Amino acid sequence: MKYPLITLSLLLSLAACKDNGPQADAYGNFETDEMIVSAEASGRILELNLEEGQVLSVGQTLGRIDSTQLVLKKEQLQAAIRAIAAKSPAISAQLAVFEKQVNTTKQQLSALKREKQRVESLLKSDAATPKQLDDLNDQIVLAERQMDVILEQRSATDATLSTQKSGLLAEILPLQKQIAQLEDQIEKCHIVNPTAGTVLSTYAEPGEIATFGKPLYKLANLDHMILRAYVAGDQLGNVQLGQSVKVAIDAPDGAMQEFPGKVTWISSKAEFTPKIIQTKSERVNLVYAVKIEVENPEGKLKIGMPGEVRL
Secondary structure, three states: OOOOOOOOOEOHHHHOOOOOOOOOOEEEEEEOOEEEEEOOOOEEEEEEOOOOOOEEOOOOEEEEEOOHHHHHHHHHHHHHHHHHHHOOOOHHHHHHHHHHHHHHHHHHHHHHHHHHHHHHHHHHOOOOOHHHHHHHHHHHHHHHHHHHHHHHHHHHHHHHHHHHHHHHHHHHHHHHHHHHHHHHHHHOOEEEOOOOEEEEEEOOOOOOEEOOOOEEEEEEOOOEEEEEEEEEHHHHHHOOOOOEEEEEEEOHHHOEEEEEEEEEEEOOOOEEOOOOOOOHHHHOOEEEEEEEEEEOOOOOOOOOOEEEEEO
């Protein structure tokens, strides 16, 4: 978010007023991109460690907003999930009963088939009767039918229990989503700085009630300053994007201190010279705004400070 600052503007004609040093091609004031950081949660501000002029880093935790009600609501939802989960059928335990019946029936079938083989051998030597063999065949058929019944019951029970469990899970899923939302809201109760910069203004204090969107502080990255200046139409051809220029500010004893700069923006529309220009002839001139990016590692450049541009 950008906030307009006092924009400079003196044109080339003003440069002739300087009696010493090289003449400037344009004048302007320094500005920078500013950001207002707002609260992302509502509640009492329990802690906020902020001072104007403080340099902040990305991700730095500055304070927190009371999240007691959010935590209690989260615990309530977790208890509801546990209550629903307690109703969930123990599918494995109930199906284990059928597994035992299946294993028992398999053992019976195996024993009957071995006995059938033995009787068939005895029948060949007239040591057994055909009725014994018929009885064994009947028992085998009965055991196989029992196996089919057990498997059908197991399948039906499995489907019923799975349906019940799916219904319970369908009740739990919305609660889990609500918990995820609460966790996000609880996390946003921590006031975390989103970008590196210097605190310009503070708007809140510990103990105050914060609401969602309430401004907490304003910061700007003062390591990169922008000089907004205005160039006359007849000079516009001498200005290009990416062009390196010299930017100068006032220094002690009437000297000027220079900084390297680069043209990063040129307005596509002409506008009248800003009203701070004094003479009537200058006020009716059409000019073009330009932005020049200047590195400010030592912090000598300040917001609103005037500067000169030398192409």
